[in-house]
Amino acid sequence: MSALTFLLWVAYPYAAAGVFIAGHVLRYRYDQFGWTSRSSQTYENRLLRWASPMFHYGILMVAGGHLVGLFVPKQWLAFFGVTEQIYHLGATGLGSFAAALTVAGLGILLYRRRFVDRVRMATTPMDVVMYVLLTGAIGFGTIATVAYQVVGGGYDYRESISPWIRSLVFFQPDPSLMAGVPLFFQLHILTATTLFLLWPFTRLVHVFSAPVGYLVRPYIVYRSRDAHRGTGARQPRRGWAGSQLPTRSSDRRP
Amino acid sequence: MRVMAQMSMIMNLDKCIGCHTCSVTCKQVWTNREGVEYAWFNNVETRPGIGYPRLYEDQDRWKGGWSRTSRGRLKLKSGGRISKLLHIFSNPDLPEIDDYYEPWTYDYDMLTKAPQGTQSPVARPKSLLTGKNMDIKWSGNWDDNLGGSQETAAADPILATMSEHVKMEFEETFMFYLPRICEHCLNPACVAACPSGAMYKREEDGIVLVDQDACRGWRMCVSACPYKKVYFNHKTGKAEKCTLCYPLIEQGKPTICSETCVGRLRYLGLMLYDADAVLAAASIENDHDLLEAQRSVFLDPFDPAVIAAAKAEGMADDWIEAAQNSPIYKMIADYKIALPLHPEYRTMPMVWYIPPLSPVVDVISSTNSDGEDARTLFAAIDKLRIPVEYLAGLFSAGDVAPVESSLRKLAAMRSYMRDINLGRQPDERIPARVGMTGTTIQEMYRLLAIAKYEDRYVIPKAHVETARELEELGCSLDTDGGPGMGGPGENAKGPYGKTPGMPLNATVDNYNEMRGGPTTPSSPGRMNLLGWNGKGAVDGMFPPAAPAGATE
Numbered sequence: 018m019s020a021l022t023f024l025l026w027v028a029y030p031y032a033a034a035g036v037f038i039a040g041h042v043l044r045y046r047y048d049q050f051g052w053t054s055r056s057s058q059t060y061e062n063r064l065l066r067w068a069s070p071m072f073h074y075g076i077l078m079v080a081g082g083h084l085v086g087l088f089v090p091k092q093w094l095a096f097f098g099v100t101e102q103i104y105h106l107g108a109t110g111l112g113s114f115a116a117a118l119t120v121a122g123l124g125i126l127l128y129r130r131r132f133v134d135r136v137r138m139a140t141t142p143m144d145v146v147m148y149v150l151l152t153g154a155i156g157f158g159t160i161a162t163v164a165y166q167v168v169g170g171g172y173d174y175r176e177s178i179s180p181w182i183r184s185l186v187f188f189q190p191d192p193s194l195m196a197g198v199p200l201f202f203q204l205h206i207l208t209a210t211t212l213f214l215l216w217p218f219t220r221l222v223h224v225f226s227a228p229v230g231y232l233v234r235p236y237i238v239y240r241s242r243d244a245h246r247g248t249g250a251r252q253p254r255r256g257w258a259g260s261q262l263p264t265r266s267s268d269r270r271p
Numbered sequence: 272m273r274v275m276a277q278m279s280m281i282m283n284l285d286k287c288i289g290c291h292t293c294s295v296t297c298k299q300v301w302t303n304r305e306g307v308e309y310a311w312f313n314n315v316e317t318r319p320g321i322g323y324p325r326l327y328e329d330q331d332r333w334k335g336g337w338s339r340t341s342r343g344r345l346k347l348k349s350g351g352r353i354s355k356l357l358h359i360f361s362n363p364d365l366p367e368i369d370d371y372y373e374p375w376t377y378d379y380d381m382l383t384k385a386p387q388g389t390q391s392p393v394a395r396p397k398s399l400l401t402g403k404n405m406d407i408k409w410s411g412n413w414d415d416n417l418g419g420s421q422e423t424a425a426a427d428p429i430l431a432t433m434s435e436h437v438k439m440e441f442e443e444t445f446m447f448y449l450p451r452i453c454e455h456c457l458n459p460a461c462v463a464a465c466p467s468g469a470m471y472k473r474e475e476d477g478i479v480l481v482d483q484d485a486c487r488g489w490r491m492c493v494s495a496c497p498y499k500k501v502y503f504n505h506k507t508g509k510a511e512k513c514t515l516c517y518p519l520i521e522q523g524k525p526t527i528c529s530e531t532c533v534g535r536l537r538y539l540g541l542m543l544y545d546a547d548a549v550l551a552a553a554s555i556e557n558d559h560d561l562l563e564a565q566r567s568v569f570l571d572p573f574d575p576a577v578i579a580a581a582k583a584e585g586m587a588d589d590w591i592e593a594a595q596n597s598p599i600y601k602m603i604a605d606y607k608i609a610l611p612l613h614p615e616y617r618t619m620p621m622v623w624y625i626p627p628l629s630p631v632v633d634v635i636s637s638t639n640s641d642g643e644d645a646r647t648l649f650a651a652i653d654k655l656r657i658p659v660e661y662l663a664g665l666f667s668a669g670d671v672a673p674v675e676s677s678l679r680k681l682a683a684m685r686s687y688m689r690d691i692n693l694g695r696q697p698d699e700r701i702p703a704r705v706g707m708t709g710t711t712i713q714e715m716y717r718l719l720a721i722a723k724y725e726d727r728y729v730i731p732k733a734h735v736e737t738a739r740e741l742e743e744l745g746c747s748l749d750t751d752g753g754p755g756m757g758g759p760g761e762n763a764k765g766p767y768g769k770t771p772g773m774p775l776n777a778t779v780d781n782y783n784e785m786r787g788g789p790t791t792p793s794s795p796g797r798m799n800l801l802g803w804n805g806k807g808a809v810d811g812m813f814p815p816a817a818p819a820g821a822t823e
Binding site for chain 2: 049050052053054055056057058059060061062065066067069070072073074134135138139223226228229230231232234236237238239240241242
């Protein structure tokens with residue numbers, strides 16, 4: 018195992034995962050105010066109305082496909098009667114559809130970012146970095162799918178990439194699995210890893226505030242003035258909270 | 272019965288002169304920041320007119336408020352919970368910035384930096400969104416009657432609902448001003464639509480607020496509010512709205528729009544209501560019954576059972592007393608002259624209006640008749656269908672009866688008080704015709720016409736007996752980054768713009784601290800002028816006074 022192999026397929030993914038998790042925890046704790054999708058719909062709606070749902074529904078399908086392809090071992094599916102052939106047809110068919118949706122949506126969104134003045138002016142440098150990586154990851158993934166699965170004879174990533182990912186998850190990394198993987202798959206994985214690395218510092222954090230709780234909460238929310246915030250409009254900033262006498266319950270007066 | 276208190280407002284539209292002072296002071300206090308340039312928590316509309324944002328009352332288009340299903344249940348007009356989540360990637364009912372207006376500034380630099388030439392330099396309008404030159408085409412009060420509301424008023428959605436015989440001969444008919452803030456509804460659609468649960472109604476005083484930390488910018492509140500009084504801050508990506516100036520209200524002070532109102536037409540006070548009865552009242556079948564249904568939700572603050580229930584809920588005595596003295600209660604429940612804005616949206620709005628009699632009086636006066644004669648006024652109210660129908664479209668879901676009743680009371684007050692002011696024997700038949708007595712008319716006159724400050728604003732202070740008073744007492748050294756770190760840099764950029772040091776928390780305590788004596792701790796011989804409020808002197812501010820008797 019060369020140093021590069023180790024670096025790319027063990028060290029880097031773990032580093033990215035570490036930053037991903039720690040970054041989200043930290044940002045969630047310290048930057049609630051910055052945690053938003055920062056929608057640009059009020060600037061421009063005609064393109065976004067089509068592109069945003071296309072992209073989002075597409076990428077959700079893509080994510081679902083990745084979950085099945087990467088984390089469900091081949092043998093499990095085979096146990097349920099899903100043969101390699103059925104899987105390949107299903108994955109390629111659904112995958113291509115999802116990819117087409119995603120790529121088309123992303124394309125319109127990118128166009129909008131670049132050529133609609135109001136949207137372009139509201140784009141931060143971090144947005145640009147994020148867009149480059151996102152486009153890269155989706156682009157390489159699509160190329161790999163088209164080149165190997167649709168046109169080519171089919172590359173069985175469930176023998177190489179999937180076990181490699183699972184080996185990382187179970188903390189028994191086996192980078193040798195990635196040795197023979199075609200270049201576009203490798204590029205796809207590396208850009209995606211980089212995207213995950215930067216994820217917590219971009220607007221992509223909004224993925225983790227998907228409001229599923231809305232389905233079950235009562236419509237009208239009441240909150241007490243005192244319950245959450247004390248008497249202030251917001252809590253003192255970190256490091257600036259007033260000092261308080263540490264108390265033990267036994268010290269309290271009856 | 273679950274007794275809750277609601278801080279509410281009533282505006283007496285007869286007195287509004289459309290000066291926009293409320294809008295301007297509100298803007299200075301709350302929305303003079305990046306991202307909310309276009310947000311007018313308070314705006315004043317010329318009616319008939321299309322309002323701000325344009326045509327916001329057209330709920331076929333914007334799907335604001337609630338609708339009643341055939342099974343008698345309330346549903347957000349823009350769709351249920353699942354539909355909301357499915358549309359989360361693109362809100363189909365969201366107004367674009369152009370439905371408000373493109374915010375702009377002027378490049379004032381040109382005025383001082385332009386090279387010398389034959390022409391005077393001009394500060395051109397620049398878009399705050401794109402930075403480019405722009406033509407100003409619309410703004411918060413672009414359809415003001417002084418700005419040419421005749422051009423656009425025909426598009427008013429209320430006119431569209433009125434009978435066909437109404438012709439829009441604007442100058443010959445009538446106009447009035449309608450100041451609007453957030454309604455702080457009892458059944459707020461914005462709160463119900465928020466996927467993140469970031470919007471809430473305060474238990475203590477019913478003020479509807481957005482938790483800026485919990486808001487994730489899904490924008491459902493903007494479209495769900497039928498009054499379009501939730502604004503999307505396009506820089507921070509969070510929703511913002513009228514706060515009813517809660518830091519002032521907590522202090523027992525009126526909101527900034529009320530305080531600065533030139534016409535002194537705003538009233539603030541508590542209403543007690545039964546929170547358990549709200550949903551049923553808002554779900555009543557017939558739109559015309561909604562006004563009465565909302566009235567039935569309010570509780571009589573003099574009723575011993577209500578007082579006992581309020582105390583059981585932990586309401587303090589001074590709050591109950593404030594509810595008893597509330598000018599709002601008098602006008603809504605006793606005199607029944609105030610009406611809600613668009614009850615048919617079923618949000619149970621809590622900023623009510625006294626409909627304007629002046630359009631009627633104007634018409635009478637223009638025919639050289641006596642605009643203060645009770646019989647003439649009553650006849651005119653019956654006869655002048657256009658203003659009454661229009662007002663009914665605004666304030667009672669199209670039912671003319673409540674508007675007529677309210678206008679007749681105002682007319683009765685007008686002519687009854689004229690006799691008194693002219694030293695004549697008051698005619699007791701006039702109040703009797705509107706079901707009132709001379710005494711109540713005089714009380715109402717005192718509240719509406721004399722409108723003393725302490726009668727207009729009956730605001731109990733918030734209770735802060737939670738021993739947190741000292742929590743936020745700031746030290747003058749508490750600047751961001753700390754004194755040893757040089758304080759905030761040149762590029763310090765917070766959600767509230769560039770501020771020296773830490774943004775002051777808007778709290779009761781802070782307010783007291785700021786307006787009391789010079790409380791900022793000063794070290795001997797030194798004094799922080801930033802913390803000085805201009806009252807009194809502190810040690811070290813001036814050189815020691817010369818001893819008495821000493822001469823130069």
